[in-house]
Amino acid sequence: MDFELSQEQQTVRDTFARFCDERINPQAEAIDEAHEFPWELFRELGELGFFGMRYPEDAGGSAMDLNSFCLALTEIARGSMSLAGAVAMQSLMGTKFLHMLGNEDIRNRLFAPALAGEKVGAICMTEPNAGSDLAGISTSATKVEGGYRLNGQKMWVTSAPVADFFTVFAKAGEAGGLTIFLVEKDFEGLAVGRAIEKMGVRALPTSELAMNDCFVPDSHCLCAEGEGSRHLRKLLAEIRIITAAMAVGGGRGALNEAVRYAAERKQFGKPINRFQAIQLKLAEMATELEAAEQLLHYAAWLKQNDRPCHQQSAMAKLFASEAAVKACDQAARVLASYGFAMEYPVQRHLRDIRFTLIGGGTSEILKLIIAKELSA
Numbered sequence: 146m147d148f149e150l151s152q153e154q155q156t157v158r159d160t161f162a163r164f165c166d167e168r169i170n171p172q173a174e175a176i177d178e179a180h181e182f183p184w185e186l187f188r189e190l191g192e193l194g195f196f197g198m199r200y201p202e203d204a205g206g207s208a209m210d211l212n213s214f215c216l217a218l219t220e221i222a223r224g225s226m227s228l229a230g231a232v233a234m235q236s237l238m239g240t241k242f243l244h245m246l247g248n249e250d251i252r253n254r255l256f257a258p259a260l261a262g263e264k265v266g267a268i269c270m271t272e273p274n275a276g277s278d279l280a281g282i283s284t285s286a287t288k289v290e291g292g293y294r295l296n297g298q299k300m301w302v303t304s305a306p307v308a309d310f311f312t313v314f315a316k317a318g319e320a321g322g323l324t325i326f327l328v329e330k331d332f333e334g335l336a337v338g339r340a341i342e343k344m345g346v347r348a349l350p351t352s353e354l355a356m357n358d359c360f361v362p363d364s365h366c367l368c369a370e371g372e373g374s375r376h377l378r379k380l381l382a383e384i385r386i387i388t389a390a391m392a393v394g395g396g397r398g399a400l401n402e403a404v405r406y407a408a409e410r411k412q413f414g415k416p417i418n419r420f421q422a423i424q425l426k427l428a429e430m431a432t433e434l435e436a437a438e439q440l441l442h443y444a445a446w447l448k449q450n451d452r453p454c455h456q457q458s459a460m461a462k463l464f465a466s467e468a469a470v471k472a473c474d475q476a477a478r479v480l481a482s483y484g485f486a487m488e489y490p491v492q493r494h495l496r497d498i499r500f501t502l503i504g505g506g507t508s509e510i511l512k513l514i515i516a517k518e519l520s521a
Contacts, residue, residue: 169224191262222394239266322371
């Protein structure tokens with residue numbers, strides 16, 4: 146592939162880099178400390194067209210390529226991982242199935258406002274006993290006249306307290322295959338449970354979700370019974386690629402802080418960036434993040450061009466998340482005592498970056514996927 150950015154891609158990167166510097170960075174600390182969903186910036190990104198970047202023009206989007214989307218998301222994550230997580234969820238997992246499988250009413254009433262940032266979508270897969278093992282999902286959907294009755298509990302539902310609708314995976318039919326349902330927040334029998342306190346991405350609310358005999362009309366069953374896994378597989382590579390983009394952004398945010406601090410902090414009569422011990426750390430961080438970005442953009446190019454990318458997307462997410470975690474740790478070491486102080490942004494990057502180790506599959510699961518591909 147051609148690794149040189151097109152003029153359109155460069156414009157996208159510049160636009161969102163400016164948005165990060167002018168709008169996100171000045172608010173990132175306050176957003177984190179408030180533990181509240183970043184509504185203002187979320188809606189501004191809706192107005193900027195971010196949520197529609199990956200959707201066709203006839204659906205209200207701008208039909209941009211996956212690399213352009215990753216460039217934008219990387220810049221957002223550089224400023225705030227909480228915001229990046231919220232808008233990534235909205236742009237893909239929270240709305241994709243509505244566009245792919247929803248009827249005209251669903252697209253007009255929920256999908257279109259979601260692209261504008263006026264409604265919030267969430268996806269519900271993980272359960273108390275089903276994380277990486279989606280076959281272990283126990284939420285059930287029983288067919289009744291006019292629809293289904295859903296019963297079960299979901300965990301780690303991103304944006305749940307503020308969501309207007311939920312894409313829920315449940316087992317339905319005689320074979321108990323995964324099926325996709327759209328559940329709106331005012332459906333009887335749906336309850337958003339306790340918020341989960343987290344060490345990072347504290348402005349991205351995460352909660353439990355319970356369905357107790359929740360009635361979902363036939364119009365909100367988004368696929369044939371048992372076809373949910375097939376539709377989900379279409380998204381897995383993209384989920385991993387955009388998680389890699391967030392990781393690179395978070396790592397770059399920490400690297401930038403370390404470079405800035407090392408130029409200002411003086412010891413033994415000179416800035417600490419003159420000492421080889423610090424130079425080696427910065428060089429290693431920058432090199433690994435650059436390698437991660439190139440790997441994610443290659444995987445995105447494969448995906449965009451309908452090439453096999455199952456292995457490459459797993460590699461991109463694995464390498465990027467691990468490199469970013471390492472970069473954030475090294476940045477904190479560069480700042481030494483101040484890397485432990487809440488007044489410096491590095492501690493936030495260090496806490497937030499672990500979010501990217503989880504989304505899209507743990508490092509252990511990704512290694513198994515890569516190994517399986519090698520043996521195929």
